[in-house]
Amino acid sequence: MNMPAIEAPCRHNPVQIGKILRMFLCLAPLLAGGLSFVYLKNQQFALGEQIRQTERAIRETRAENEVLLARVTSLTSRRALQERVATGFISVVPVSGDKIARLTPPAQDTDTTALRTAFNGASLQ
Numbered sequence: 001m002n003m004p005a006i007e008a009p010c011r012h013n014p015v016q017i018g019k020i021l022r023m024f025l026c027l028a029p030l031l032a033g034g035l036s037f038v039y040l041k042n043q044q045f046a047l048g049e050q051i052r053q054t055e056r057a058i059r060e061t062r063a064e065n066e067v068l069l070a071r072v073t074s075l076t077s078r079r080a081l082q083e084r085v086a087t088g089f090i091s092v093v094p095v096s097g098d099k100i101a102r103l104t105p106p107a108q109d110t111d112t113t114a115l116r117t118a119f120n121g122a123s124l125q
Contacts, residue, residue: 074080084090 081090085092
């Protein structure tokens with residue numbers, strides 16, 4: 001008993017390229033937007049870290065500057081300078097009037113013959 005082979009009808013699911021492309025074109029902007037968002041967030045985080053490091057360096061430099069200003073103030077105080085003069089670290093000699101160099105001769109007041117230490121030409125007008 002040989003039975004004749006029954007051929008099954010050919011049923012296949014054709015791939016619908018048009019629908020796949022349409023879905024891809026609809027989802028591509030969303031995917032690109034999501035990737036751009038993640039990239040920008042990473043850039044923002046990296047820049048924030050750089051800003052924090054720079055601000056930290058500025059704070060440290062300002063604190064160091066304050067310490068140095070306090071040290072300069074203490075070293076140039078009158079008491080500290082007098083102590084250095086007393087110990088001989090700094091020698092101070094009096095300056096005579098003929099040793100002072102003047103760029104311009106002292107101006108004379110037009111009303112009197114007294115010498116003035118400051119002369120303002122605009123005050124004469």
